[in-house]
Amino acid sequence: MKRRERHAETSEASLLKLARSMKPEALGILRSLVERESPSNNRDAVNAIAEYTAGLFEQAGGRSRLHKQREYGHVLQVDFSGGKKQGILLLGHLDTVWEMGTLARMPWKVSAGKIYGPGIFDMKFGVVQMLYAIKALQQLRGGLPRPITVLLNPDEEVGSRASRPFTEKLAKKCSSVLVFEPSAGARGACKTSRKGVGDYRVRVHGRPSHAGLDFETGASAILELARQIEKISEFTDLKHGITVNPGVISGGTRTNVVAEFAEALVDVRVTKTSQAPALDRRFRSLKPLDRRCSIEVSGGVNRGPLERNKQTLVLYRKAKDIASDLGFELPEVSVGGGSDGNFTAAIGIPTLDGLGAVGDGAHAVHEHIVEAEVPRRIALAARLIEEL
Ligand SMILES: [Zn+2]
Structure with a gap:
């Protein structure tokens, strides 16, 4: 040697x-x-x-x-x-x-x-x-x-x-x-x-209303976010080493108010550099199920x-x-x-x-x-x- x-x-x-x-x-x-x-x-x-x-x-x-x-x-x-x-x-x-x-x-x-x-x-x-x-x-x-x-x-x-x-x-x-x-x-x-690491912030804006007097005019940001989290979780692809973890969630103000705002912080991990753009596209293309809500996505993979x-x-x-x-x-x-x-x-x-x-x-x-x-x-x- x-x-x-x-x-x-x-x-x-x-x-x-x-x-x-x-x-x-x-x-x-x-x-x-x-x-x-x-x-x-x-x-x-x-x-x-x-x-x-x-x-x-x-x-x-x-x-x-x-x-x-x-x-x-x-x-x-x-x-x-x-x-x-x-x-x-x-x-x-x-x-x-x-x-x-x-x-x-x-x-x-x-x-x-x-x-x-x-x-x-x-x-x-x-x-x-x-x-x-x-x-x-x-x-x-x-x-x-x-x-x-x-x-x-x-x-x-x-x-x-x-x-x-x-x-x-x-x-x-x-x-x-x-x-x-x-x-x-x-x-x-x-x-x-x-793995590469990143995080996303998914914010949902809904329409607030009184939960008793005016329930139907409200569009709950919390309900919308809950539905989006189901979708986001499906981005996980264990076979290819991609994981997506909604780790923090917050929103709403009081029980008798239909929530105007809710957000989730999501940890993501990728195995290959090339996986990050596709994952990013999936986050950016999240669409509200209740059209009265809007979704704002920020973040990305910050450590390749x-x-x-x-x-x-x-x-x-x-x-x-x-x-x-x-x-x-x-x-x-x-x-x-x-x-x-x-x-x-x-x-x-x-x-x-x-x-x-x-x-x-x-x-x-x-x-x-x-x-x-x-x-x-x-x-x-x-x-x-x-x-x-
Ligand atoms: Zn260390």
Whole structure:
């Protein structure tokens, strides 16, 4: 194997040994990140963790930039200079889905080989993994083999509206993108394809009237919306991986009023980029059954799918080889959730996602990582930075 020619066979062993010796310190840093709560919708909290994290990467020799945002926290970019190879982007986010105060009922906890805490799996461990992969390369090789840009976004959990331009711009300068979102399953699988994600808002305007005195002149927006939801649900096509979920519904004012207004918020997922326009046409062509009502549709797919294409497979196969040299198997999976990796793949930059923590419970109360996997994940990241 070429890799074996370049590095002594003991290279993997010494890297793993180093990663194991770094584990206590890395977990200390991880705890400091978990205990800095950072819900996407709390700008000050995300700013604080971005500033703190910038300091951590600066201590490792990076040059950090905090891109201020109006609505969300800072976008954190850190650049490391390195050898002659083309630069690589390490992508992740600092925000979590957990509200401030969650820590009080879901504290950092180590139990039976698992470490629990809000955001630990999605994806504060991934941030620590990037940092310690860089440190490991510096210690073991005396420097970095290539320039590295670390991009940590403040708004991934709410659709990445503010950070998307940064993600795309920085990815374009790089040969590939490694995404340290959590891995999948007990064996820590990579995510070689992700569905595209979007949402629609379907608003119905009816004709209000008194439910007792004047029932017949009313046209209920609620009734109309209920009928439309039946239709919308039929857009789901499980065979082709298209799902449509009316997840939020609201409308009406009082029980004795025929509702003037009702709306539904609908989550959509597609497997292929080409499925989005057809789905969009179906939403746009919704017609009211009661002609006195009108329907307004807005939204669309905002994160195109990460398709399992050739570029991704090349990266995945390298990662799989590296993992096997490190002594473990690295499976691949396809998942329904989107990430910022969807953006970079969509603009044609080779992207490999799900390189982060092994664990479970993203967005759930049992969110945790598996402690024993920590050194291997750091080593995997380090070798990928070197090899790609
Ligand atoms: Zn995430």
